[in-house]
Amino acid sequence: MDELVVDPATNESISVTLTDPEVFDCPICYESLSSPVFQCENGHIACSSCCTKIMNKCPSCCLPIGYNRCRAIEKVLESIKVKCQNTRYGCKETTSFSKKLDHAKTCHHAPCSCPMADCNFVGSCTQFYKHFRDEHENSSVQFQHNKVFQITLNVDDTSLFLQEEKDGVVFILNNRIGCLANSISVCCIAPSTNERFYYEIVAKYARSIITFQSYTENIQSRIDNQPSSDILPLPAGSFGHSRQLKLKICIRHHG
Ligand SMILES: [Zn+2]
Ligand SMILES: [Zn+2]
Ligand SMILES: [Zn+2]
Ligand SMILES: [Zn+2]
Known part of the structure; x- marks a missing residue:
């Protein structure tokens, strides 16, 4: 009604x-x-x-x-x-x-669902960012826009959560596990019309360096989290014996 x-x-x-x-x-x-x-x-x-x-x-x-x-x-x-x-x-x-x-x-108040397993929170992105800080701070990496930060990705981590310190914007670094390569991409949890962020990932392994630049896709729930066309392929061998890879990331406002 x-x-x-x-x-x-x-x-x-x-x-x-x-x-x-x-x-x-x-x-x-x-x-x-x-x-x-x-x-x-x-x-x-x-x-x-x-x-x-x-x-x-x-x-x-x-x-x-x-x-x-x-x-x-x-x-x-x-x-x-x-x-x-x-x-x-x-x-x-x-x-x-x-x-x-x-x-x-x-509408900038379109609801976003919390992507954490077993959490049913739904709210506007502002409400969601606050919820995420209050409830899931220990499960996420804190970072600042325009500053390079480093994360350690395990070969079988399917996602890592990143939260910006000031604005509270939440990003998901997706790691899709494949036979020959893993695919990495970054999504922002926000209504589809909100701004896109520019991001850069640098992966160093053995004697190779891969630099990848793209724009985040906005998703409002984990269900929207479809494979993106903008992915960074990381060869299975890049994770090495430790089965871990260090990634340097920088996320910026677009323009
Ligand atoms: Zn008629
Ligand atoms: Zn008609
Ligand atoms: Zn509205
Ligand atoms: Zn939650």
Whole structure:
């Protein structure tokens, strides 16, 4: 159920509870309706892009559609203000109904889930960074932006957690174990529209030095943690007899 606020001409708002949130979706494509909305002579409605797709023939009654606007529903759509779906994670944004999805795609309060096994915490990234510091500080490497730090990676560690000291931003260094090589990449736990960080990894083993530069991918939960195309392949032999490898890492703000 969506909670809505309607602003009639009186400038007063009344709260409305919508028991069927789909009532404002186009019955053909199921996208949220926005002006212009069209209706056939029998009052069936369709969004403007659907009118083109169905070649102006109403799918319910075959009468022409796409010539008469449904001004009543357009007025209702304009007057409705919807709270962001991330209100409970601290978003104060209220948008018109038709802009609801646009905002959701760029909302900085989109929830992030804690990637630690057995932890069910979900919150905005700011809430999550605080949670991570309070609850998992001992399971992560603390570092500072723009400063090179060193970590020791065991050949079979699947991930290492990194937390920036000042901003609290949490990164995962993924280590995908393969037969011939391990693949390393760094993700940032943040909504997809948040900034990308630039990172550099230097691996030294035997007489080789590998330098790798890329941008972090943003993920909101461990489930999103799909293999990235930007990976640093480390030959299985690079871990040596100790089965460990020291990596020098630097993570910077982009630009
Ligand atoms: Zn449609
Ligand atoms: Zn019709
Ligand atoms: Zn929002
Ligand atoms: Zn947690």
